[in-house]
Amino acid sequence: MIQNFISMNGYGLFVWLSFAITFLACATIYYKTYKTLKKYEKDFAKELEQLSASERKLVLEKSKVASQVLASYNKSI
16 A cells, blocks of 8 residues: 555656655755845844944834844844
8 A cells, every 4th residue: 555655656756756856945945045034134133233222222113023133133142
C-alpha cells in the first residue's frame, strides 16, 4: 500500500521531485525575505537611535509599525 502511494503508478519520481523542488524554492525565498527584513529592521533601529529623545518619542507615537519594529529588534538583540 505504501509502495503504491510512493510510486504513484510510475509517476512517483516526477511528483516527489517536483514537490521537493517547490519546497526548496519556497524555503529559499522565505529565508532571503527574512534576512532582508532583519537587515532593514537593524538599519531602521540605528536611524531611530540617532534621533533625539523627543523626535524618537514622536515617531513611535505616530507610527504603530515603528514601535513594533523597534520592539522586535530589541527582542532579537
